[in-house]
Amino acid sequence: MSGPTPAGRLRTYKDVKQFILACIRTGKWPPHHRVPSENQLVVSYGVSKTTAERALYELASEGVLRRIPGIGSFVAKPKCFPAVFDMLDIAEDIRQRGKIHTANVITLSENPASFEIGNELGVEVGSTVFHSVILHHKDNVPVQLEDRFVLPSAVPAYLAQDFTERTPTSYLLEAARGARNEYSIRAVSPEGWEQTLLAILPTKPCLSIHLRLTSNRNVVSVARLVSPAGRYRLEAIRRHAARA
Known part of the structure; x- marks a missing residue:
């Protein structure tokens, strides 16, 4: 999997969360974008599967991601004012x-x-x-x-x-x-x-x-x-x- 490169090494589930949030906030991953799976995070960024699972689970619980069983995790559409x-x-x-x-x-x-x-x-x-x-x-x-x-x-x-x-x-x-x-x-x-x-x-x-x-x-x-x-x-x- 190719994807954005973090500014530093990902070590904890909080690092993974902040990296995903940064990708969303900077527009690299727009609403409805499919984010890396647990296994892809493990392979691409060297974190443990438990760390990746917790990061994705918490982001889904916070409404940042939308998880579809058997398909994957996607960036949720934020509640925001129209661009005008x-x-x-x-x-x-x-x-x-x-x-x-x-x-x-x-x-x-x-x-x-x-x-x-x-x-x-x-x-x-x-x-x-x-x-x-x-x-x-x-x-x-x-x-x-x-x-x-x-x-x-x-x-x-x-x-x-x-x-x-x-x-x-x-x-x-x-x-x-x-x-x-x-x-x-x-x-x-x-x-x-x-x-x-x-x-x-x-x-x-x-x-x-x-x-x-x-x-x-x-x-x-x-x-x-x-x-x-x-x-x-x-x-x-x-x-x-x-x-x-």
Whole structure:
């Protein structure tokens, strides 16, 4: 089997999951694409069959893959807005509703690229990437946690920005020439650190937006935006209106 080459060696079932997710998020494996079977993963990437089985099983349980007994596993169609829509910037959206937007910068630093981020940004594992974590508030209530990674060569001044004054999305769309966002939306259970920052219980359902910003067909930034259900309503605008 020929297929995408991971940025690093696959060792655990989590590595396999992240590799498959990266192939899906970057568009290498579009919806309905047949993904490698357990045996193909074993032969092509050197993982154990147990590791491959667990990765595919968990991705199917999470709704990322659709498994058809006796046939194979396929990329599930994500729940997302049609291509003619763009998301409003969260700060602009909150202000348009007559509310006050504020932001806390939790993290703004250089980090070595993990296996997953390396695959998504197209860089080697361990390469330097920019990392920001921003907590957005509406009238002092946390409504969205933004965990973002940025390619330094595309936006070298990213770490010098004051993201309490403007959002990363607003800055990147201006700084990266011809940039555009692509996104998909899923219902998720938040991770422990996300629960703490958002001040929610582990049982609180959330929406997770996977955001990919591209410029000239190159990935500039990837982000995970997590919002607790009931605190923030996602708004979209027609793309032609956004460009006017």
